[in-house]
Structures are given as structure tokens and as C-alpha cells.
Amino acid sequence: LYERIKHYQRSLARKRKANGKKAAQSNNYAETKAKLQRDYRKVANTQHDIVQKFTTELVNNYDEIV
Secondary structure, three states: OHHHHHHHHHHHHHHHHHHHHHHHHOHHHHHHHHHHHHHHHHHHHHHHHHHHHHHHHHHHHOOOOO
């Protein structure tokens, strides 16, 4: 996912550099931005899931956490 995020970031930067303020109005720019947002959301959800699983395991395996 991080590689795809890097790819979409570069792509958006190139579109902005080539078209300036008009870039935000193009359909290709909007599609790429949506893909980038989707991947950011996936990363955030994955990280959240990992933290939840880790804390649940800590609580289940230990009587006291200090």
C-alpha cells in the first residue's frame, strides 16, 4: 500500500505541476485523488486493527498492566 501511495502522490504532483490550478478540475486528477484517499484509508484501518488486536491480546494474557 505504501508503494501505491507513493505512486499516486507522484502522479498527482505531476498533474499539478503540468496544469496548475486547473488540475483539480480534471477527471483524471479526481480519480487519482480518490484512489489515493482509498489507500490512505486502508492503511489507517489496518494500523487501527493491529493496535486493537495487540491491546486485546495484552488484556487477555496479563492480569495486571502497569
